[in-house]
Amino acid sequence: MMGLEEIIYKYALxxxxxxxxxxxxxxxxxxxxxxxxxxxxxxxxxxxxxKNIVEKVNKLTPREQEEELKRLGIKVEEKRGAEKKKKELPPLPNIKExxxxxxxxxxSGPLHIGHARAAILNHEYAKKYNGKLILRMEDTDPRRVDPQAYKMIQEDLEWLGIKWDQLIIQSDRIPTYYDHAKKLLQEGGGYICTCKPERFKKLKDESKPCPCRNLPKEENLKRWEKMRGMSEGEAxxxxxxxxxxxxxxxRDWxxxxxxxxxxxxxxxxxxxYPTMNFAVTIDDHLLGITHVLRGKDHITNTEKQKYLYNHFNWEPPTFIHYGRLHMDNIQxxxxxxxxxxxxxxxxxxxxxxxxxxRAIKRRGIQAQAIREAMIEIGAKIADSTLSWEKIYGLNKNIVDEIADRYFFVSDPIPFKIRNLPEDLKATIKRPLHPDHPERGYRQIPxxxxxxxxxxxxxxxxxxxxxxxxxxxxKNKDLEYHSSSLKEARRHNARIIHWVPIEGSIPANVIMPSTKIIEGLIEPDAKKLKTDQLVQLERFGFARVDKTNKKIIFYYTHK
Structure with missing residues (x-):
């Protein structure tokens, strides 16, 4: 039968x-x-x-609290809260085909978390409707192209779990844009302008046409041919x-x-070269794009593009604009x-x-956590804020299950425990994961x-x-006191992790600030592989970046 302290201890846990x-x-x-x-x-x-018992319980790590409940034979229903219903995106409007x-x-470079929103939303909707997703590289401004980015973008998308059905590179389609430019001139929907930029801006601001606007189609077609031999800025x-x-x-973009x-x-x-608005309109029509999902900072671009749709007598796709995504302290x-x-x-x-x-991946944050965050935010018009804490929370739900546990001691101080009974010297077996004993045990001498x-x-x-x-x-040294956990609790002892001097491995943890935490990790960490996710007990989750004589980790989160 439980005593008063044990009962309170149980409910505190x-x-x-x-x-x-x-x-x-x-x-x-x-x-x-x-x-x-x-x-x-x-x-x-x-x-x-x-009061005292709650203080004692709160000094334990969440994992230690759970282990104590298991030891007492108490099961808390869904210890991390009831499973939330999987978030789904709302239906798309105007589904006709x-x-x-x-x-x-x-x-211009690899993808960042802002790009991930557009990529994930488009991919999720393509899956939802058994549709098609096109990856289109918009590279019609040579001044903004990084040759390495084509590959980096595809690698980033693959890591995010995004599969595309067709790859389009706009610089391969320049003749198509030329054909439509000529057609636009023939139909009177455009003109070749040779006005100085300052002169045109003054007229535009006054809502007046420049002298080139009302030239005959034939003259514009001649100018189009001559334009190929002109210098940058001339036309x-x-x-x-x-x-x-x-x-x-x-006005006349x-x-x-x-x-x-x-x-x-x-x-x-x-x-x-076509501008983004010209090439995008041509491609969206020719590729049969039915829905365009993009940020509301593109609303002006949408309005520009609709003029081109009207000139060609094309039906525009359904445009869906979502709000800005704010993240603090991130480049x-x-x-x-x-x-x-x-x-x-x-x-x-x-x-x-x-x-x-790439940075998010290197830190050990899982693609699924990013996907879940973006699906939760969705494509609503209101601006949204995404915090690192939100991402960490989603990620922890994923990595807590897969990360094996290890002892890592930062800023280590060596001790030899005085008066330690010989029979207490042993090899301690501790599970790699407390919920999965089938994974095996770590041997800690x-x-x-x-x-x-x-x-x-x-x-x-x-x-x-x-x-x-x-x-x-005692006197800046450690002296044996007792061996039982019960005795430790009775004296309100601080429960800490440790590593043996013999066999410990040097390890560095690179923090998100790039600060390096130096320390030592237990001997069995020699089995770790690059990219493996671990939980350094009482420190946090981390990804193995390198494994040589010194193990390098990238810190993920608590």
Whole structure:
């Protein structure tokens, strides 16, 4: 039969496991009084004992709390909360035929978490409707193309679990854009403008046509042919819109222009390149795109493109604009990141301070966590905020199940425990994962010579070395006190992890700030493989980056 302290201890553990490792004193008292009516007459004693017991329970790690409940034979229903219903995206409007979507990045660098939203939403909707997803590289500005990005983007998408049905590279389609440029001129929907940019802007701002706007079609077609021999800035093809439009940016926008710089893929084969709005409109129509999902910062582009649809008498796709995605303390600008890499501020596209898919992957965050976050945010018009804490929470639900456990001691201090009985020296077996004994056990030799974390010594009088012994701190040394866990609890000992001096392996953990935490890890860590996810007990989750004489980890989160 349980005594008063054991009963309170039980309810404190249950409450802690239900609330992310933190038991609440009032809730524990309420549970005791509600479920143990025989103790109501001892209410004062319950109040007195609960405070100390809750403090003791809250010093345990969440995993230790769960292990204690298992030891007591208590099962908490769905210890991490009831399984939430899987989030689904709302239906797409205007479903008339096979749904065809596209993800259309500019190959100026690898993808970042902002791109992931567009990619994942388009992929999820393609799956939802058994439709088609096109990956389209929008590379019609040679000045913004990174030759490595074509491959990096595809690698990033593959890691995210995104499969595309067709790959389109716009620089392969320049003749198609030329054909439609000529057709636009023939139908009077565009004109070749040779006005100086400053002159055109002044007229545009006054809602007045430039002298080129009303030239005959024949003259525009002649100018189109001559344009191939002109220099950059001498002429552009403009798409006719409404010169009185409230937004001057929409008035007669540029559809094609001359770019002298060589293209990384096609060299100097072409000198006239379509702008994004021109190429996108042509491709979306010819590829049969039914729905365009993109940020609301593209609303002006959508309005521009609709003029081109009207000129060609095409039916536009359904446009869906979603709100901005805000993330604090994260670098998403590709140009700033590239500059930072060139200047040595960042170590590469996978620097842990960045928000690139590569950096996220290197830290051990799972693609599924990113997918779940983006599906939850969805394609709503309202702006959204995504915190690292949200991503960490989703990721923990995934990695907690797959990560094997190991002891890692940062800032290690060596000790030889004095007066340790010989019969307590042994090889300690500890499961790789507490919920999966079938995975096997770690072998941790214990002979009294151990490394302990400097932080764990502060303010402590009695320490419990997990699965080993209890020691007291005496004259900056450790002395054997007792062996039982019960005795440690009775004396309110601090429960800590440790590693043996013999066989321990040097290990560094690279934090998201790039700060390096140096330490030592238990001997069985020599079996770890690159890319393996682990939980360094009482420290956090991490991904194995390198395994040589020293193991290098990238920190994931708590």
């Amino acid at each position: 249950i409450n802690a496991v239900k609330h992310k490792g933190k038991a609440m004193e009032k809730a524990v008292i309420g549970a005791v009084m509600s479920n143990e009516p025989q103790l109501r007459k001892k209410a004062q004693k319950v109040l007195e004992e609960t 096979k749904v065809i979507l596209r993800f259309a990045p500019n190959p 552009v093809l403009r798409v006719k819109t409404d010169l009185k439009h409230r937004n001057p940016a929409i 540029v559809g094609l222009r001359i770019v002298e710089e060589a293209h990384p893929r096609t060299g100097r084969k072409y000198r006239i 998403l600008s590709t140009s700033k990141t590239r500059k930072g890499i060139q200047e040595g501020t960042y170590k590469g596209w996978d620097d842990p301070r960045l928000g690139t898919i 214990f002979n009294g010579r151990v490394y302990i974390q400097k932080e764990d010594l502060k303010g402590a009088k009695l320490l419990r070395l997990v699965d080993a012994v209890n020691v007291k701190i």
